[in-house]
Amino acid sequence: MKLVTYVNTFLNEQIKRTSNTLTQKTPEPKKRANLRDVAKVAGVSVATVSRVLNEPGVVKKDTLEKVQAAIDALKFVPSAAARAINSGRTRFVGALVPTLDNAIFARFLAALERTLSERQLSLIVATTDSDLEIEAEKAQSLVDIGAEGLIITGAAHSDALHDLLNRTMLPAIVTSFYDAENPLPTIGYDNAAVAQLALQHLADLGHRRIAVVHGPVHDNDRTRTRLSGLRALPWTGELTTYETEISHRGGAEGARRICSQPQKPDAILCLSDVVALGVLFGLQAEGITVPDDVSLVGIDDLPSSAVAVPAITTVHLPVSQMGEKAADALARWISDQERPSAERLEGRLMERQSAIPLRSI
Amino acid sequence: MKLVTYVNTFLNEQIKRTSNTLTQKTPEPKKRANLRDVAKVAGVSVATVSRVLNEPGVVKKDTLEKVQAAIDALKFVPSAAARAINSGRTRFVGALVPTLDNAIFARFLAALERTLSERQLSLIVATTDSDLEIEAEKAQSLVDIGAEGLIITGAAHSDALHDLLNRTMLPAIVTSFYDAENPLPTIGYDNAAVAQLALQHLADLGHRRIAVVHGPVHDNDRTRTRLSGLRALPWTGELTTYETEISHRGGAEGARRICSQPQKPDAILCLSDVVALGVLFGLQAEGITVPDDVSLVGIDDLPSSAVAVPAITTVHLPVSQMGEKAADALARWISDQERPSAERLEGRLMERQSAIPLRSI
């Protein structure tokens, strides 16, 4: 309101407008000043104003000051849409993650958003519910509305998404997954290695019968890769897998299923910490003590794992670092056409209290 | 430039382009078709194509089909930026939340995003780290890049943000907070009432000495309101407050501080479930049993609270519903100029195992 009044008054001397205002019930939603307004106020051409914004070096000092003053007076902010239309740069990217409900993605996104915003890029978050069809749809609409790049989770996607990426050749980075051979640059950990780290630890502690509790394998290549990593480890123990929902509830249910088996495992390996904490609760509910009755190992290293009682031994995944690196790589790819190379982040075993050597009977 | 090449090929049958391609090292990032291209292919004017997109009813059937065919053939998708420039509608809104690290906000955002996307609106998430200065800055840049509306958390904000909202009169909805008198529409729960619900429950169970563990009050009106709600309850017991970080770690530390006091409280009331779970862990680490030694109550009703052992008695906050309602209200406000009225969502006590009647000695 104030702005419109201001501009009109200023440019067209429509003083009568003041009385208009009185008769209006809805205080009209004020327009913001545009380049032409600034140019008129500063007494220069629109080109000069544009130069002040984009290459101030070429503008003479006192012209620059005049324009700057006009910009301040009108509180002028260039329209992002108009800029986007010419430059093709919309200054936002999209991230496709399975869910916000798992802290591991929330932490990743927090780092991603922080780093992107340092690069003057906004982030649009789209959740896919771990459904590759939904993922492809949301990717399409991100592209349609002008995303300059995508962050996607995992390497396996629907044909529709692969097509989209091939057609548009949009900068897109795969995260939570490392594979140097992947057609798209991957920035993440080697999921097979990460799972092996956890299993090897249990093996080193002497455990032989191990229950693996994991999330859905459908539409989730990270879980599949972790599982095949486990199976690929040269080790002669016995693995039993339990698929469940990735949630505390899912973990608790996994624990119940394990307890209903005739023979208890030596240890339980959970492919994510959310599930591990759920399993811990589930075991407690069944009166089973960790680690005395059974050892427990997770993967992710969520903050809760360090605080739980017993503290959960897990594999630390550097998701914040992954967010920063993915943001940096994507920002550079967009601005310099510099396609990043794959980057492998290492998981690290965090030995805590939930896994102890197998008691010899 | 690239666009010219593409259009030429398509429209003027410049077959030589094939050989061009061979000499090019970089497979050019093919630009998408625009309105003019579609119009040319369909043999109609740009106005007609625009009508097909926006008011297909007024276009004759066979013209419509011709245009539709051209759109499909060229895989034409209208540029969001160009639309935004004329209509002023950018079709995205911004949400300012303190953090993604607390599941309560992650759950809220998930519902918000889901509902907004049904209304063809994208969501840009900005985290403020519970800092009102950062909040104002991020709000400003959301507005600068064209957000059509804002979702903000809590009613207390910096002058800069209030100024921004007054100046632009942008649709903005306050969530996680109910106050019918607030200048902006609020959609949320009455934080004082919610805290009272929890305290009343403990009071009803006979507890008299209650430790309250809560997050920072600085820059957080929700916590302040909950605390003053507790103090306003007509009740003669004794409250001791412990401020800590909102995290599992913060809760555990709170538990340690409580345990270091000469006299133990009857019960512990945590103003958020994340803290409550941390307190539970902290107490377990100190060898104190919940609920036998001390009762514990939280607020939020995160999924983990139902699964924890003991399951944590808490006040359920309908955050998913809040996300849906906020999204609906904001979408309607934006499209119909229909300013929503405040909406109060009720918290609900979830009685579980962590709080039991005070044992008479």
Next chain:
DNA sequence: TTGACATATGTAACTAGTTTCATCAACCTC
């Protein structure tokens, strides 16, 4: 003094849509 060149700025054409207004044909009424 003139030409060569750099510097600073303006004009107008561009980006990709929407929208106003004009045009034209078809149909209906008198």
Next chain:
DNA sequence: GAGGTTGATGAAACTAGTTACATATGTCAA
């Protein structure tokens, strides 16, 4: 058959920026 109305479409102006090109001025060397 003239006039009025409606329906469908197009030309061109408009949104708010960027940018290619033109122009005006100033500096310096020949």
